[in-house]
Each structure stands twice: as C-alpha cells, then as structure tokens.
Amino acid sequence: MVLCSGGLDSCVTLALAMESHEPAVLHATYGQRTAARERRAFEEIADHFGIPPARRRVLELSFLGALGGSALTDPSIPVPRTAPGGGIPVTYVPFRNAHLLAAAVSWAELLVAPAVFIGAVEEDGSGYPDCRESFLRAFERAACEGTSPRFTPRIEAPLVHRTKAEIVRLGIELGAPLHLTWSCYEAGDEACGACESCRLRLAGFRAAGVEDPIRYAT
Amino acid sequence: MVLCSGGLDSCVTLALAMESHEPAVLHATYGQRTAARERRAFEEIADHFGIPPARRRVLELSFLGALGGSALTDPSIPVPRTAPGGGIPVTYVPFRNAHLLAAAVSWAELLVAPAVFIGAVEEDGSGYPDCRESFLRAFERAACEGTSPRFTPRIEAPLVHRTKAEIVRLGIELGAPLHLTWSCYEAGDEACGACESCRLRLAGFRAAGVEDPIRYAT
Numbered sequence: 001m002v003l004c005s006g007g008l009d010s011c012v013t014l015a016l017a018m019e020s021h022e023p024a025v026l027h028a029t030y031g032q033r034t035a036a037r038e039r040r041a042f043e044e045i046a047d048h049f050g051i052p053p054a055r056r057r058v059l060e061l062s063f064l065g066a067l068g069g070s071a072l073t074d075p076s077i078p079v080p081r082t083a084p085g086g087g088i089p090v091t092y093v094p095f096r097n098a099h100l101l102a103a104a105v106s107w108a109e110l111l112v113a114p115a116v117f118i119g120a121v122e123e124d125g126s127g128y129p130d131c132r133e134s135f136l137r138a139f140e141r142a143a144c145e146g147t148s149p150r151f152t153p154r155i156e157a158p159l160v161h162r163t164k165a166e167i168v169r170l171g172i173e174l175g176a177p178l179h180l181t182w183s184c185y186e187a188g189d190e191a192c193g194a195c196e197s198c199r200l201r202l203a204g205f206r207a208a209g210v211e212d213p214i215r216y217a218t
Numbered sequence: 219m220v221l222c223s224g225g226l227d228s229c230v231t232l233a234l235a236m237e238s239h240e241p242a243v244l245h246a247t248y249g250q251r252t253a254a255r256e257r258r259a260f261e262e263i264a265d266h267f268g269i270p271p272a273r274r275r276v277l278e279l280s281f282l283g284a285l286g287g288s289a290l291t292d293p294s295i296p297v298p299r300t301a302p303g304g305g306i307p308v309t310y311v312p313f314r315n316a317h318l319l320a321a322a323v324s325w326a327e328l329l330v331a332p333a334v335f336i337g338a339v340e341e342d343g344s345g346y347p348d349c350r351e352s353f354l355r356a357f358e359r360a361a362c363e364g365t366s367p368r369f370t371p372r373i374e375a376p377l378v379h380r381t382k383a384e385i386v387r388l389g390i391e392l393g394a395p396l397h398l399t400w401s402c403y404e405a406g407d408e409a410c411g412a413c414e415s416c417r418l419r420l421a422g423f424r425a426a427g428v429e430d431p432i433r434y435a436t
Contacts, residue, residue: 059281063321066275069328088366094327095365098320102313103281109312110287135364142360146353147313148306 001026001108002117003100006041007183008201009119009159012167014049015176016158017117024055024111028100030093031065032072033079033187041182048177059103064093072185079185081194089126089196091185097130098139101155105143108153115154116143124163124204126196133160164204172210179213193218219244219326220335221318224259225401226419227337227377230385232267233394234376235335242273242329246318248311249283250290251297251405259400266395277321282311290403297403299412307344307414309403315348316357319373323361326371333372334361342381342422344414351378382422390428397431411436 002023004010017023027042029035039058046056068074070093077090097120104116120131129135140155147153159167171178183201184191191198193216205212220241222228235241245260247253257276264274286292288311295308315338322334338349347353358373365371377385389396401419402409409416411434423430 057281057284060278063275063277064324067325067328092366094324095320095361096324098323098360098364099317102316102320105316106282106312106314107285110285129366130364132363135360138356138360138363142316142353142356143313145350145356146316146348148310148347 001104001111001113001115003028003104003119004042004045005119006038006045006181007119007197008171008178008181008204009121009167011045011119011178011181012171012174012176013117013119013159014045015171015174017156018049019174021115022055023051023117024057024107024113025051026057026059026100026104026107028059028061028103030061030073030096030099032093033075034182034185037182037187041180044180045177048180057107059100061099064096064099067094069094079195081192082196087127088129091126091196092128095130097128097135101139101143105147105153109147109151112151113153115156117156117158120157120160121162121164121167122160124200126200131160133157136160163207164200165207168204168208168210181214188217190215190217192216219322219329219331219333221246221322221337222260222263223337224256224263224399225337225415226389226396226399226422227339227385229263229337229396229399230389230392230394231335231337231377232263233389233392235374236267237392239333240273241269241335242275242325242331243269244275244277244318244322244325246277246279246321248279248291248314248317250311251293252400252402255400255405259398262398263395266398275325277318279317282314282317285312287312297413299410300414305345306347309344309414310346313348315346315353319357319361323365323371327365327369330369331371333374335374335376338375338378339380339382339385340378342418344418349378351375354378381425382418383425386422386426386428390426399432406435408433408435410434
C-alpha cells in the first residue's frame with residue numbers, strides 16, 4: 001500500500017516500493033486548492049507504473065477541508081510566497097497524515113498488505129509534525145494495536161531522513177516519472193515557483209545538479 | 219471533544235464529560251446500515267445536553283463504507299443474530315476508531331481542546347481491537363507526536379474497563395438520556411433485540427436490574 005499525493009516525494013516512494021512489491025495506491029483529496037491537479041498527477045503516475053484500477057482508490061476527506069485552519073484548504077488564508085521560517089507553517093493541515101495512514105491501514109488490513117509506504121520527509125521538509133519519524137513510529141504501534149492480532153502492518157517512510165537533493169537523485173536513478181509530479185500549493189496550469197513547496201523542490205533539483213522537468217510560471 | 223455515535227456508551231461518556239467540560243461533539247457516518255437512525259440519536263442527545271450547532275460536526279467516512287468487509291457496511295454480509303463468539307466479529311470495521319480519533323484530534327487541535335473522549339469498551343465489549351486500551355494509549359502517543367509541540371491531547375476512555383451493567387448504572391446516576399440512544403446494528407424503527415449489540419445492551423440492563431427504556435421488535 002503506497003500513499004501517493006502526486007508530488008515528488010510520493011512518486012519516488014512509489015518507485016521504490018515497485019522495486020519489491022505490487023502495490024495498491026491510495027490518493028487523498030481534502031478540499032485543498034490543488035485537488036484536481038494533484039488527482040491528475042496521481043492518475044498519470046499510477047498509469048505510468050501500470051497499476052490497475054482495482055488497486056487504486058481515492059479517499060475523500062471533506063471533513064479536513066471543512067475544518068479549514070490551513071492555507072491549503074482555507075481560501076481566506078493566502079499561501080506564503082516566502083521560504084518557510086521556523087515553527088509550523090500556515091500550510092499545515094492539522095494531523096492530516098493520521099487520516100491518510102488510517103485509511104491506508106484499513107484498506108491494507110482487508111488486502112492483508114504487509115506495509116504502508118508514505119513519502120514523508122522530516123529533515124529537509126516543511127516542518128510538519130505529522131511528517132516526523134517519531135509520529136510515524138507511534139502510528140505504526142497504534143496500527144498494530146488497533147487491528148487484528150494477525151495483522152502487524154509496517155509504516156515505511158524510506159525518504160524520511162533524506163534531503164530533497166537525495167530524493168531527486170534517487171528518483172532519477174529509479175526512472176521515476178518526475179515530469180508527471182505536481183508539488184505546487186497554488187492552483188494553476190503551471191507551478192508557481194514561489195510557494196514553500198516549489199522552493200523546496202527547486203532547491204532540491206538545484207542541489208542535485210539536475211533540471212526540474214516540470215514547467216514553472218516564473 | 220467527545221466522539222458520539224448515538225449509542226449507549228458514547229451517551230454515558232458525553233454525560234461524564236459534561237460534568238467538567240463544555241465539549242464539542244463529533245459524530246461519524248460511514249455508510250453503516252443504521253447511519254440515519256444513529257444520526258438522529260446523536261442530534262437528539264446533543265439537543266438534550268444543549269450543545270450548540272457550532273460545537274457539533276458530522277464526519278463523512280464514505281471511504282470506510284466503500285471498502286466494505288464488515289457486516290455493518292456491506293449489505294451482502296448479514297448481521298449475526300447470535301451472541302459474539304471468540305475472535306473478531308464480522309461487524310468489525312477495519313481500524314474504524316483510528317479514523318474517528320484522527321478527525322477528533324484534527325478538530326481538537328484547531329479548538330485547542332485538551333482531550334478527546336471516546337466511549338470505547340474493552341472488557342465487556344464486542345472484541346474489536348480498536349476498542350482496546352493499548353490501542354487508545356498508542357494513538358494518544360501518535361496524536362502528541364503528530365501535532366504541534368504545544369498541543370498534547372489526552373485520549374480519555376472512561377468506560378474502557380467498565381462492564382455494560384456498570385455503564386447503565388452510571389448513565390442513570392448521571393441522568394444521561396438513555397431513552398434517546400440507539401445501539402442496534404440493524405436498520406429499523408425498533409431495535410431488533412437479537413444482534414450482538416442489542417444482546418450486549420440488554421444483558422447490561424438486566425445485570426443492572428433496570429428496564430431498557432427503548433423499544434424492541436422482539
């Protein structure tokens with residue numbers, strides 16, 4: 001089971017999982033600004049890897065969107081166009097990854113899938129608390145305690161301590177379709193190049209010495 | 219923050235929380251057979267306690283319903299009309315309480331609510347793994363790790379080691395509106411009296427020496 005937003009990190013995570021598994025993929029939509037664009041990226045990446053429809057699902061988290069409180073889901077909070085500073089960014093969606101992991105574990109229990117892969121990045125990421133390894137380990141424990149005793153799912157976050165540059169290099173090495181990914185927080189035909197997600201991505205490609213294959217507005 | 223299905227256990231949990239808090243209440247609908255009836259019970263119980271609309275929310279978990287695999291959400295799997303035996307019952311919805319707790323923690327983080335109450339019952343319950351205290355403690359740890367460092371929500375399950383008879387007695391002591399609750403797994407105007415949930419409930423009232431105020435078809 002691989003959680004796949006359609007972004008760079010989850011695409012590389014999926015490419016890694018494809019090395020040794022025949023994964024099912026789960027995408028989530030939660031009323032974020034770029035929901036339609038991310039969904040397209042997810043479907044194109046899944047097509048690229050030849051994942052059949054029966055092993056793709058989309059989770060609708062309208063509750064998270066309706067809660068608001070994040071620049072990603074609340075149109076009244078602008079997406080910052082500066083590099084992330086200290087603390088938790090305004091783009092944090094409260095406890096979002098717990099919803100994604102809960103859905104992945106529910107489906108994994110039915111499929112008896114041994115592991116859930118998530119492209120969370122702690123070191124060189126956005127500072128979201130639900131991307132930290134300590135959270136992922138605690139959730140793994142909860143998943144083992146809260147499901148059938150015969151089912152002990154692992155939560156795999158192979159990129160959690162990688163830098164963005166390492167993730168870009170790994171993606172290229174694995175032949176991951178980085179040209180199909182979408183990372184930008186703004187809705188648009190082209191990535192904005194200015195939001196914190198675009199900045200992290202562009203800095204990663206720069207540090208890897210590779211040109212980003214997607215198009216930017218600026 | 220109190221999770222409230224509209225059943226006996228969550229009604230008594232809410233009555234307990236009302237003793238010392240002004241809680242917000244969260245109800246979930248996940249494509250279960252009795253979704254409309256449970257929703258009505260939730261609204262009537264919230265009305266009884268005078269909880270204003272701004273502190274009530276309904277979580278739509280259509281994903282869990284679409285996954286199926288449980289007699290509660292899959293119309294092709296009949297609800298057993300016998301007492302639960304050993305193992306995990308066919309009415310188990312995979313990892314359901316993780317979805318409910320994730321939503322409650324997300325909302326609690328926005329409200330800066332210090333605790334999430336859940337009416338999970340381990341000892342005298344249905345044998346669901348996500349009602350065990352070990353799961354709730356592991357999830358509490360995940361909630362503290364996966365949210366802002368300033369936010370350390372407690373997961374309170376005051377009934378987790380109570381028997382059904384104790385829960386009935388406690389509800390009566392607290393003046394909880396047990397006549398408004400709905401526990402039955404079958405859709406109907408009256409509770410079936412035969413499913414595992416009705417059996418547990420009726421046995422609890424019997425052991426408490428109290429008559430169940432709701433109507434049964436049998």
